[in-house]
Amino acid sequence: MRLLVTGGAGYIGSVVAARLLERGHEVTVLDDLSTGHADAVPPGASFVQASITEAAGVLSEGFDAVLHFAAKSLVGESVERPGLYWSHNLGGTLALLDAMRQAGVDRIVFSSTAATYGEPERTPILETDPTRPGNPYGASKLAVDTALTAFAGLYGLGAVSLRYFNVAGAYGGFRERHTVETHLIPNVLKVALGERESVSVFGTDYPTPDGTCVRDYVHVTDLADAHLLALDACAPGEHRIYNLGSGSGFSVKEVVEVCREVTGHPIPVTTAPRRPGDPAVLVASSEKIQRELGWTQAHGSLRDMVADAWAACAKPA
Ligand code: UDP
Numbered sequence: 366m367r368l369l370v371t372g373g374a375g376y377i378g379s380v381v382a383a384r385l386l387e388r389g390h391e392v393t394v395l396d397d398l399s400t401g402h403a404d405a406v407p408p409g410a411s412f413v414q415a416s417i418t419e420a421a422g423v424l425s426e427g428f429d430a431v432l433h434f435a436a437k438s439l440v441g442e443s444v445e446r447p448g449l450y451w452s453h454n455l456g457g458t459l460a461l462l463d464a465m466r467q468a469g470v471d472r473i474v475f476s477s478t479a480a481t482y483g484e485p486e487r488t489p490i491l492e493t494d495p496t497r498p499g500n501p502y503g504a505s506k507l508a509v510d511t512a513l514t515a516f517a518g519l520y521g522l523g524a525v526s527l528r529y530f531n532v533a534g535a536y537g538g539f540r541e542r543h544t545v546e547t548h549l550i551p552n553v554l555k556v557a558l559g560e561r562e563s564v565s566v567f568g569t570d571y572p573t574p575d576g577t578c579v580r581d582y583v584h585v586t587d588l589a590d591a592h593l594l595a596l597d598a599c600a601p602g603e604h605r606i607y608n609l610g611s612g613s614g615f616s617v618k619e620v621v622e623v624c625r626e627v628t629g630h631p632i633p634v635t636t637a638p639r640r641p642g643d644p645a646v647l648v649a650s651s652e653k654i655q656r657e658l659g660w661t662q663a664h665g666s667l668r669d670m671v672a673d674a675w676a677a678c679a680k681p682a
Pocket of ligand 1: 440530531547548549550552564565566567568578579580617640643
């Protein structure tokens, strides 16, 4: 298939683009490099440096489907700058959907998020559970999910939204790296690399066993492979939504401990206030995607995810 991967110079988009190329697809990456890196575009992919609001020209060349990763994705930043999140994530995606319609591209796999659920009433979270996002990031992604349902019904779009929980690990040297790093595992590994003195633990008074937030981690390779299954599952007029998690969670303190074991570094921690917008526990049931699309986790251990991320820090792509 001829595929457009928006945000394919970012962490997850680059791994998905690499896996698509391995399967013999023709891949064009569209990325404005606002947070991505040109050297993360996998060899073999064509690259267009542009915003998703400028996708019409590229799409008119003829594509079978879009895999849409390009987005603003930081919870804390979204609380401080909600307008940025609404305009990029919702406005940008509506422009992309419009361009797809004009070009006759009728399949999309969308990078949604666990943040659409907000503070859950129960765990693991099911796709049928209420969506009450606690921050503008989750709200903007939920609005896109709502738009996709409408577009599927009205225009026959075939859409699959994958609601990621936390993603970790690396593939082929493609790893998580942001100019301003906010994510837990990369920040902890920066301490082990000697780039930071300590890691801040945001909140130790949550209603969890050790007082720190609990998150559900999936290896980026397993996550990427779910996109390949989702692409095949796109059916005209249908919008399907699947959670992607492991069904179990690790606290911030447990993650730091695994990082200590993997790196052999003592990794000092400091306690900091809660980060606005963070739910206490986010753990997914992925039973639906397993049952309907046959998704399985080949790399389920947090230790392996941290080890792969650590190896990629030492030997980047
Ligand atoms: N976190 C932390 N210190 C950091 C970065 C993150 O304590 O330097 C916490 C954060 O508050 C959350 C968890 O680690 O409870 C996971 O945060 P991350 O930003 O990695 O992912 P998110 O769950 O926000 O998508």
